[in-house]
Amino acid sequence: MSTASLASRSPRPSPSPEELVEMFADAFVGFKRQVAAEASQVDLSFSEWRCLRLCAQGGARGSELAEGIEITPAGVTDLVDRLEHRGLVRRARDPSDRRAVRVELTTAGHRLFGETRQRVIRRATEMVGRLDPADYRALAIGLRALNRLVPATRAPPAA
Numbered sequence: 001m002s003t004a005s006l007a008s009r010s011p012r013p014s015p016s017p018e019e020l021v022e023m024f025a026d027a028f029v030g031f032k033r034q035v036a037a038e039a040s041q042v043d044l045s046f047s048e049w050r051c052l053r054l055c056a057q058g059g060a061r062g063s064e065l066a067e068g069i070e071i072t073p074a075g076v077t078d079l080v081d082r083l084e085h086r087g088l089v090r091r092a093r094d095p096s097d098r099r100a101v102r103v104e105l106t107t108a109g110h111r112l113f114g115e116t117r118q119r120v121i122r123r124a125t126e127m128v129g130r131l132d133p134a135d136y137r138a139l140a141i142g143l144r145a146l147n148r149l150v151p152a153t154r155a156p157p158a159a
Helices: 017-040 046-055 062-069 073-085 107-129 133-149
Strands: 089-094 097-105
Touching: 017 046, 017 107, 046 062, 046 073, 046 089, 046 097, 046 107, 062 073, 062 097, 073 089, 097 107
Parallel strands: none
Antiparallel strands: 089 097
16 A cells, blocks of 8 residues: 555545545544554453543543443443542542542552553554554544534543
């Protein structure tokens, strides 16, 4: 395959909305697999890694975790129990509502999440590093546009 950028190849019609959705879904699933592969290296499921990610900035309530991980409240309880048993998270009273509980990372949880996050970033950097500059810019523009349209559950932790 030529190293010419997608932008410089012979013009192709813009994809239909359906094709664009399929392209995005394929890329998302592929990236999710990359993250899951890194998480599995430290014996974390993808859902457990997402829980750590959501808790990485000051903790999260169970309802926030359920929404962010897309699992039931009962599923959150089981997941947090597993992570708590491993010493990666702890339950703490929410300072803004004493009736509520927040899930926070322990020191070990911060360390494991940070190490895994760095490996995910390294793997993603290697993938996008194979793009030529025009495709890289096009990807950045597209992702910025997508992020304006789709609100994130939480801002990612600073690198």
